Amino acid sequence: MAASRRVTLNDVAAASGVSRATAGFVLANDPNQSISAATSERVHAAAARLGYVPNGVARALREGSSRVVVLEIDPQYDGSYSRGFIRGLDAELTAHGHALFVRHGPYTDRATDQVLHAIAPRAILRFGESYQAGKDLEDFGGGWRDGLAAHAALQIGYLVEHGHERIALALPDTHSALTEARVRLTAQSAQALGVPRPACFDVPRPGAESVAAVEAFRAGHPDVTAIAAFSDVIALRVMSALRDLGLSVPADVAVIGFDDDEAGALATPALTTLHREADVHGRRAARNVLGLDAHDLAPQPGRIVARESA
Amino acid sequence: MAASRRVTLNDVAAASGVSRATAGFVLANDPNQSISAATSERVHAAAARLGYVPNGVARALREGSSRVVVLEIDPQYDGSYSRGFIRGLDAELTAHGHALFVRHGPYTDRATDQVLHAIAPRAILRFGESYQAGKDLEDFGGGWRDGLAAHAALQIGYLVEHGHERIALALPDTHSALTEARVRLTAQSAQALGVPRPACFDVPRPGAESVAAVEAFRAGHPDVTAIAAFSDVIALRVMSALRDLGLSVPADVAVIGFDDDEAGALATPALTTLHREADVHGRRAARNVLGLDAHDLAPQPGRIVARESA
DNA sequence: CTGAAAGCGCTTACAG
DNA sequence: CTGAAAGCGCTTACAG
Numbered sequence: 166m167a168a169s170r171r172v173t174l175n176d177v178a179a180a181s182g183v184s185r186a187t188a189g190f191v192l193a194n195d196p197n198q199s200i201s202a203a204t205s206e207r208v209h210a211a212a213a214r215l216g217y218v219p220n221g222v223a224r225a226l227r228e229g230s231s232r233v234v235v236l237e238i239d240p241q242y243d244g245s246y247s248r249g250f251i252r253g254l255d256a257e258l259t260a261h262g263h264a265l266f267v268r269h270g271p272y273t274d275r276a277t278d279q280v281l282h283a284i285a286p287r288a289i290l291r292f293g294e295s296y297q298a299g300k301d302l303e304d305f306g307g308g309w310r311d312g313l314a315a316h317a318a319l320q321i322g323y324l325v326e327h328g329h330e331r332i333a334l335a336l337p338d339t340h341s342a343l344t345e346a347r348v349r350l351t352a353q354s355a356q357a358l359g360v361p362r363p364a365c366f367d368v369p370r371p372g373a374e375s376v377a378a379v380e381a382f383r384a385g386h387p388d389v390t391a392i393a394a395f396s397d398v399i400a401l402r403v404m405s406a407l408r409d410l411g412l413s414v415p416a417d418v419a420v421i422g423f424d425d426d427e428a429g430a431l432a433t434p435a436l437t438t439l440h441r442e443a444d445v446h447g448r449r450a451a452r453n454v455l456g457l458d459a460h461d462l463a464p465q466p467g468r469i470v471a472r473e474s475a
Numbered sequence: 476m477a478a479s480r481r482v483t484l485n486d487v488a489a490a491s492g493v494s495r496a497t498a499g500f501v502l503a504n505d506p507n508q509s510i511s512a513a514t515s516e517r518v519h520a521a522a523a524r525l526g527y528v529p530n531g532v533a534r535a536l537r538e539g540s541s542r543v544v545v546l547e548i549d550p551q552y553d554g555s556y557s558r559g560f561i562r563g564l565d566a567e568l569t570a571h572g573h574a575l576f577v578r579h580g581p582y583t584d585r586a587t588d589q590v591l592h593a594i595a596p597r598a599i600l601r602f603g604e605s606y607q608a609g610k611d612l613e614d615f616g617g618g619w620r621d622g623l624a625a626h627a628a629l630q631i632g633y634l635v636e637h638g639h640e641r642i643a644l645a646l647p648d649t650h651s652a653l654t655e656a657r658v659r660l661t662a663q664s665a666q667a668l669g670v671p672r673p674a675c676f677d678v679p680r681p682g683a684e685s686v687a688a689v690e691a692f693r694a695g696h697p698d699v700t701a702i703a704a705f706s707d708v709i710a711l712r713v714m715s716a717l718r719d720l721g722l723s724v725p726a727d728v729a730v731i732g733f734d735d736d737e738a739g740a741l742a743t744p745a746l747t748t749l750h751r752e753a754d755v756h757g758r759r760a761a762r763n764v765l766g767l768d769a770h771d772l773a774p775q776p777g778r779i780v781a782r783e784s785a
Numbered sequence: 786c787t788g789a790a791a792g793c794g795c796t797t798a799c800a801g
Numbered sequence: 802c803t804g805a806a807a808g809c810g811c812t813t814a815c816a817g
Contacts, residue, residue, distance in 0.1 A: 184789075283541065428711060428742075432742070
């Protein structure tokens with residue numbers, strides 16, 4: 166079968182008997198032009214009949230950037246929250262004529278530059294960082310400042326409510342802007358609640374090292390009665406290590422996760438955690454990056470999912 | 476600060492005192508041209524000094540497609556295997572001058588079409604399906620035929636070796652080309668090993684429904700002594716449901732996972748599973764999609780990670 | 786109300 | 802050995 170040539174604006178113009186310019190004006194709905202209703206209708210009909218779709222590459226060359234947004238995400242943040250965030254971001258960008266593409270990998274300026282040169286996206290977002298598109302927002306548009314602060318407070322607040330005062334914060338073993346923000350916000354929450362500043366420790370991937378890390382931390386901080394984890398993944402590592410050390414959760418130490426991953430619900434004991442509405446955060450990020458108003462998209466408050474571990 | 480204009484080929488040509496064409500020939504290393512060493516050197520020096528990077532959008536418009544490959548992946552397949560696959564695919568594409576972008580979402584022809592029109596990628600891959608770029612490979616280039624067959628056989632083989640004959644296959648509750656392939660290959664393995672064809676059942680997300688699904692299956696198949704799961708996620712759902720039903724793993728029923736997710740290692744009992752070298756599969760897929768030879772990239776055999784659940 | 790034309794930055798056949 | 806020129810498909814200021 167012959168490869169059917171792509172339908173271009175020229176084809177639409179020819180089929181409707183107008184110039185390419187006129188066809189373009191009609192399809193772009195250009196308010197500076199006044200095209201007769203008859204002409205407009207003919208052009209629309211021809212475009213529909215031929216199945217015309219504008220060539221995004223040509224348009225991007227002309228306009229200077231493509232109607233594409235790229236999200237960079239470090240694989241260590243993959244989880245139910247990032248999935249929901251991506252879903253919301255994608256849906257909202259699509260609704261506004263843009264496409265979302267995700268780049269998985271560590272954040273490097275070289276990689277970001279390559280993306281810029283390769284497809285000239287309208288903007289590049291980094292999951293967990295402010296976005297890199299000329300403007301310089303203070304947050305990620307979806308609760309990365311107010312939201313994350315509120316959620317960190319909720320996590321610590323739950324433990325305090327349940328009688329804990331000596332609380333620790335368990336982190337992944339590679340740090341980033343996101344882990345730093347979390348440490349800072351957790352410390353602020355503790356202060357506001359009148360409990361000592363949580364001590365932090367890193368928990369590497371499962372294995373002898375992760376058990377040793379938890380053991381060493383316990384030895385240095387024997388009075389800690391509850392551990393707040395950076396994520397459910399980290400919480401599960403902690404619970405597993407505590408079990409290996411012969412400790413019982415929550416009797417000996419309480420553990421609370423963050424972000425409600427499926428595996429937390431299936432753990433023994435089932436993981437108490439915090440649920441955030443990732444979808445709305447993604448939608449808000451989309452609005453912000455396109456310079457659109459996001460006021461009708463109220464970020465949902467987070468909520469504690471109380472199960473067995475705390 | 477003034478936005479510094481992008482460096483174009485024109486700038487390089489002007490800076491080195493040659494025409495744009497000549498500069499282009501030098502930078503493209505065009506074998507049909509014979510450029511004097513002096514000229515070539517001057518152009519390269521100018522390009523380096525100015526930090527010239529070709530505009531991918533302009534190039535794509537000219538060449539008909541961009542040096543970009545898009546991977547579509549359904550969120551239900553997110554896990555350690557898909558992460559490794561993406562890592563390998565990305566690394567190998569980058570090494571060959573291409574960029575990888577991932578689209579997360581259900582597979583729909585409409586979405587795929589939008590991608591095509593938006594950035595005209597060199598190819599679009601669907602995780603778990605053959606690729607959609609004119610050619611029609613039978614597999615995904617990284618073990619989706621031979622590889623998946625071998626791995627399905629390994630999973631069932633382990634159970635048979637450990638004395639199981641009545642085996643079931645636990646699947647996610649949304650089916651796809653990938654689940655179908657898995658069912659088919661598992662049935663073939665069972666036949667080759669001389670045990671009855673495994674009965675299949677779906678396990679929905681955690682909750683009352685997933686427990687009911689496992690209970691119903693057990694009632695209908697009381698003689699099943701081992702369950703092979705489509706993935707570690709599904710295996711964890713099954714183990715949790717069995718626990719809720721008062722059954723003990725592996726004493727009452729053995730469970731084996733697939734793909735070695737971190738959560739499996741942390742479960743109680745720790746999940747026995749199968750590990751595949753996702754990275755190499757991704758690299759092979761990259762080579763195939765670019766039409767490059769992949770013979771030096773031998774797919775690694777899978778291996779059983781024997782823990783406690785089977 | 787509509788059309789001819791320029792130009793985004795690149796690649797490459799063609800002419801010299 | 803090197804340059805002038807066409808053209809990928811679009812948008813949009815300009816002329817009529």
